[in-house]
Amino acid sequence: MSKIIVNETSCDKGPLPYRTVLVLLLLASMLTVMAGAIITPVVEVMRGDLKIDGTAAGLILTMHGLVIAVSSPLAGWLIDRWGRRVPLAAGLVMYGLAGGAGVFAESYQALIASRIIFGLGAALVFTGTTVAMLALYRGTLRDRVMGWRTTATSIGGVIFPLIGGGLATLMSWHAAFGVYLIGLPIGIAVLAMMPASQEKAQKSTRQQGDAMLTLLRQPALTGIFFLVIVQAVMLYALAVFLPQRLAELGYQMPVVASLYMALMSGTSSVIGAYFGRLRQRWSYLALLRWTAVAWVGAFLLLGLSGDLWLLAVGSAITGISNALAFSTTSVMVADFVPEKVLGRAMAVFSTCMFLGQFLSPVLLGALIEQTSLTTGYLMLSGGATLILTVLLLMRQERKLTEKAL
Structure with missing residues (x-):
C-alpha cells in the first residue's frame, strides 16, 4: 500500500500561478451553469x-443534463488518454457551435438534436475544467481556487437567466442561444494558453480502468459520490419546487421565485469565495457535517413555514449547503485519486451530479403528487438528519490510501 501524497504547502505568499489560464477556467466553469440557465426564461415562449407541450419543452432544458450524465465517463477517458488541454478546447468549441445552433433552429427536432450534441460538449467542459483546476493547483491554493469556482458558477446562476430573458424580450427566443457562442473564443484561448499535462499515461487503458474500479470499491470514495448525488437532489428540490410552494402561498409572479433563486446563488457565491479560509479552519469531515446541518435546517424551514422571510432564510441556507458540498467533495476526490485517473474520477463525479439533477424532480415529484410539497421537503430534512447522524458517528478522516498502481 502506498499513500497518496497531497501537497499541503500554502501558495498564498507567492504569486498566483497560471492566472490567465485560471480566468479562462473560471469562465468555462460558468458555461456549465449557463447550459440551462440561459434558456430557462424562454422555455414557455x-x-x-x-407548438409543443410542457413535457417536450422541458426536455429542451434538461436534455443536455441527461447527456452529460451518460457521456461523462467517455469525457473522463478522453482526458486521461489525451491530457486536459485538447479535450477541453474541443468541448468548448462543440459547446459553442451546438449551443449556438439554436439561433437558427426552426423545428423542435432540430433543437433537440443540437441539445444532444451540446450535452456532449458540456460533459467535456465540466469534467475538463474540474480536472484542470485540481491538477494545476495544490494544497490551500487548490481549496481557494475550487471555492472561486463555486462563486463563479453561482454568479452565473444569477446573471445568465437575466441575460437570456433580456435578449428574448428585445429580439426573440432564438437570440438567447447566441450567448453559447462564447464557448468558441474561450476554446481557442484554452488551446493556445493552457499548459499540456506533464504526466503521460504509462500503463494501458485496461490497467488504468482496473485501477479506477479498485478505487471505486473504496467505501470513502463511494460515500463522496453518494453525497454528490444528494447535493444535486437537494439543489433541484429547491429550484424546481419552490416556485410551486410560493404559488401555494399566493405568490405566483415569476419574479418572486427568481429573487429566491438569486438569494440562493448569492449565498453560494459568498461561501465559495471564503472556502479556502473555511478549509484552513475545518477538516473535510467537519465541513460535510455543517453541510448536513444546513440541509436539515433549510428543508425544515421550507416545509414548515409559510412566511416569506423564513422561506428566504431557507433558500439562503440551501445556497450555503450547496457551496460547501460542491467545493468539499470536489477537492476530496482530487485528494483521493492519483492524477493519472483523475479525469475518469471526475467524470463519475459529473455523472452523479447530473444524474441527481435529473432524478430530483422525477422522484420528489412522484412523492409530492402522492402527499404534498411540505411532506416532500420534510422528508428531505429527515434524510439529511440520517446523513448527519452517520457523519457524526464517523471518526476524523485519515489520510486516504490506495493500492500501488
Missing part, C-alpha cells in the same frame, strides 16, 4: 412558438 419556445413552447408556444414550436
Whole structure:
C-alpha cells in the first residue's frame, strides 16, 4: 500500500500561478451553469412558438443534463488518454457551435438534436475544467481556487437567466442561444494558453480502468459520490419546487421565485469565495457535517413555514449547503485519486451530479403528487438528519490510501 501524497504547502505568499489560464477556467466553469440557465426564461415562449407541450419543452432544458450524465465517463477517458488541454478546447468549441445552433433552429427536432450534441460538449467542459483546476493547483491554493469556482458558477446562476430573458424580450427566443457562442473564443484561448499535462499515461487503458474500479470499491470514495448525488437532489428540490410552494402561498409572479433563486446563488457565491479560509479552519469531515446541518435546517424551514422571510432564510441556507458540498467533495476526490485517473474520477463525479439533477424532480415529484410539497421537503430534512447522524458517528478522516498502481 502506498499513500497518496497531497501537497499541503500554502501558495498564498507567492504569486498566483497560471492566472490567465485560471480566468479562462473560471469562465468555462460558468458555461456549465449557463447550459440551462440561459434558456430557462424562454422555455414557455419556445413552447408556444414550436407548438409543443410542457413535457417536450422541458426536455429542451434538461436534455443536455441527461447527456452529460451518460457521456461523462467517455469525457473522463478522453482526458486521461489525451491530457486536459485538447479535450477541453474541443468541448468548448462543440459547446459553442451546438449551443449556438439554436439561433437558427426552426423545428423542435432540430433543437433537440443540437441539445444532444451540446450535452456532449458540456460533459467535456465540466469534467475538463474540474480536472484542470485540481491538477494545476495544490494544497490551500487548490481549496481557494475550487471555492472561486463555486462563486463563479453561482454568479452565473444569477446573471445568465437575466441575460437570456433580456435578449428574448428585445429580439426573440432564438437570440438567447447566441450567448453559447462564447464557448468558441474561450476554446481557442484554452488551446493556445493552457499548459499540456506533464504526466503521460504509462500503463494501458485496461490497467488504468482496473485501477479506477479498485478505487471505486473504496467505501470513502463511494460515500463522496453518494453525497454528490444528494447535493444535486437537494439543489433541484429547491429550484424546481419552490416556485410551486410560493404559488401555494399566493405568490405566483415569476419574479418572486427568481429573487429566491438569486438569494440562493448569492449565498453560494459568498461561501465559495471564503472556502479556502473555511478549509484552513475545518477538516473535510467537519465541513460535510455543517453541510448536513444546513440541509436539515433549510428543508425544515421550507416545509414548515409559510412566511416569506423564513422561506428566504431557507433558500439562503440551501445556497450555503450547496457551496460547501460542491467545493468539499470536489477537492476530496482530487485528494483521493492519483492524477493519472483523475479525469475518469471526475467524470463519475459529473455523472452523479447530473444524474441527481435529473432524478430530483422525477422522484420528489412522484412523492409530492402522492402527499404534498411540505411532506416532500420534510422528508428531505429527515434524510439529511440520517446523513448527519452517520457523519457524526464517523471518526476524523485519515489520510486516504490506495493500492500501488
